[in-house]
Amino acid sequence: MKLLKMVFIAGGGNFGARALKVAKEANVPSLVADISYSCHAREHVNGLGYDVVNEAMKAINEQSSRLVIMDAREALWKLMEAGLMPFIIVPAVPNHFAADVVRSIMEKKGVNVKGVDRQEFLHVVKRLPKSVICSIDFDRSRVVTSYMPKDELCKVPCNEPIICPKTKKVRLTPMYEMLQRAFSGICDGLVLQSHFLGEDVGGFYGKDFARALKVAMSCQGTLAIGTACRCHGVLDLLSLL
16 A cells, blocks of 8 residues: 555544644645535645545645545545555544544444443453543443543643653553453454644554454454554444354
């Protein structure tokens, strides 16, 4: 699979527009995918279209920013079908983009994907410190975690130092490692590390997502897919049948 030297931004809302601004300030080609023609990012791109591969090539060849009118999950899948993978992927849509894309791709391949048994899910969740658990969704088998207390907000921008600039607490174990350990020895999976790009924008490497998808393709049973930076994370457990 060929890595494209560009930023793929899943969603053109306010957060997607901020990610687009960061990419443009760094002079990095970018492609925003959104289902809405009138999304917030539209006024900040150099052009738009409906063919994701064509728009990606335009962004790279013209060193520009483009908008493709398409569901972000479908757009990433279409790029992968063409043998292409963005260097950086920025999730800027509700829910857990990485897990949602894996679910969508596996279903396209005829795999029955659903949440796991409640007890199996709790077996993983109980391996996490209670202090970092923000929310648990049993229907989706999803847990959201954070070192930041629920009634506090992060100072932004933040480059994720070991000592939190807000709480002054030491975070020796990055959240991406904590989530990985939670399901280690229980099921297959991968936690995608989110890297700080600028302001309050982060994204994971396309090559890491390709690895996660490879794990999913070879999995028969329970699969864990997570996305996390040093401080915050989300983990989904999927049953692949």
